[in-house]
Amino acid sequence: TVDGRCKVREAVVSTQSTGKNLGIEDALRTWKIVLAGRFSHLEDWCTFIAQHDRRSITRDTWNLLLDFASTINSDLSNYDEEGAWPILIDEFVGWLRPRINTSTSSAMS
Numbered sequence: 001t002v003d004g005r006c007k008v009r010e011a012v013v014s015t016q017s018t019g020k021n022l023g024i025e026d027a028l029r030t031w032k033i034v035l036a037g038r039f040s041h042l043e044d045w046c047t048f049i050a051q052h053d054r055r056s057i058t059r060d061t062w063n064l065l066l067d068f069a070s071t072i073n074s075d076l077s078n079y080d081e082e083g084a085w086p087i088l089i090d091e092f093v094g095w096l097r098p099r100i101n102t103s104t105s106s107a108m109s
Contacts, residue, residue, distance in 0.1 A: 021056035024049060031065070039069035041096060048092050061086040075100060 022030075028046050035042050045065075049057075068089055072079050079093055 020059050022059070022062055023056055024054055027057045027062065035066070035069060038066070040074040042069075044096055044099070045092060048095050052091075054088075058086065058088070061088045064089065 028049060031039075031042065031046065039045065064086055068085065076093055076097060081090065081093075085093075
């Protein structure tokens with residue numbers, strides 16, 4: 001719901017420092033709490049972030065991850081590569097798609 005998204009955003013914003021970025025450890029810890037049950041690829045996202053040696057998460061990525069989680073299908077079929085997603089989310093989709101395709105192929109065999 002819109003109200004639920006606003007509450008999650010408020011919780012997230014309250015954890016942010018006054019800067020434009022949030023540290024990776026704080027971001028991962030907070031995502032695991034506030035996005036649990038709201039983002040089907042939360043574990044994949046956290047793995048991707050941890051493996052890609054990022055020091056911080058931009059406010060833009062932070063703010064749009066909830067929108068991504070709540071609007072994009074779990075198979076990524078409605079993801080628009082020309083959309084206005086932050087580059088980190090674009091990179092995540094590029095990283096995740098082969099994994100989804102592999103697991104779908106394995107399930108069909």
